[in-house]
Amino acid sequence: MPRKRFDLTFPPNRATKPITYHLVKDYDLTPNILRAQIQPGQEGRMLLEITGPRESFDAGVAFLEAEGITVQPAATDIKLHEDACVLCGLCTAVCRPAALMMDAETGALLFDKEKCVYCEACVVACPRRAVTLSF
């Protein structure tokens, strides 16, 4: 069964629409909200992972787009550029799922890809711009 991550952008007037309800009920999909910032009257963003059968998958995405939501494939890989990294550890301060951690003994940067939700907080926080996402 396909599983994909999407970066959704909601126009201000669509921010309150219960889209996950419709994805489950009407399209038999399993949506998993990894990150969301949605406020009534403002543009919203959501990182949504969708799992489901191929045919309803495309229909679900078409539904989102018909609702005026911009649907883009989300980052699927994250790269730590060791040549630029100075091992300061600032990325670990903003990593909510604790995918990035400092080894307290060695001062090494540990990255557990399984825990990463591709929220991009580290990309923005890194003072060396040593973290990049790829799609």
Add this chain to the structure above:
Amino acid sequence: MAKTWDEINARIASGEAVVMTAEEFGSLAADEGLKAAARKVDVVTTGTFGPMCSSGVVLNFGHSDPPIRMGQITLNDVDAYGGLAAVDTYLGVTQPSRTKGIEYGGAHVIEDLLRGRAVRLRAWSAGTDCYPRTEIDTWVTIDDLNQAYFFNPRNAYQNYAVAVNTSDRTIHTYLGTLLPHLGNATFCSAGALSPLLNDPTYRTIGVGSRIFVAGAPGYVAWEGTQHNPNQSRDEHGVPVGPAGTLAVIGDLKQASPEFFSAATFTGYGASAFMGIGVPIPVLDEDIAETLALTDADLTATIVDYGVARRSRPSLGHVTYAQLRSGEIEIDGKRVQTGPISSLSKARRIASELKTWITEQGFTLTQPLQLLPQPGSQSTKPLEIRAEEAN
């Protein structure tokens, strides 16, 4: 068991000096006792590698023909100071690019020079009888410059705040992104390896001390700006918040990009990670006591950066060992922590400095003048006045 500077330098010169990093010395003192450690070891090396915004370089370009008195100067589109003599300038690390903003600042120009890259130099002038040229547009590398040296007004802060944010919005600071409602805490000190935490009352580190500056030999030039020896201190005499600072000089031409790294703090500005290392002579058991302190002994103050005022509220104290564990507790809430100062690089610096001393005969210099001592001065605020004071 007191040792003198001369005795220690003689042992360095003859290759007999016993040199350890501050971490190694802490372990030795724990294993063999402070007295034995103080007797055995001659020099303890320290190191720190963190963002130090008050840093920059003095550059001399040499004269073009016909010559120009550079009034406005840019390097890769980053403004450099034009208020010195004809072809001298000062480039500060936080200066943003005219075109790229904070993504490329003075620090990035310096890193490009260090990496041997050519940098575009442009300058403008009104023209004078002795300096007729009004404009120049050329490229320079570090080898083209007559002089290129760091002159950093404030480096190696003795301790620093732990930053948190109790407000209800994310804020971007020079201590990184602080998440709302105590969402995280950042800290910025090398802890047990930090130079001035190892010599808390500035007995051995003073004007004229020969030190490690971004991989090159350099000197402590003066007290750093905002040097505040009157910060609150713990039972070992170690400050529990930002206290002493150093103004340093070091040769950019001998420096290494391994120990100087440009940085951009999103929503704040450009800065630079500076690597500073200071050797400390183990003169007696008093200094040995502070040299032996570990991250579990050193404390920092938690400060609420959600309050954008000069005096920000304090939310208690934590040790560097707690901060390094990745999580601290504030008012019963577990808060994830992240460092800004690189422990890994601080260790590299302390160990590199150890190599300089043991293998390259890098001797220690006794301060020509002590830094302002505890009790001597405090940092004054800037008051906003409506008219000239009487």
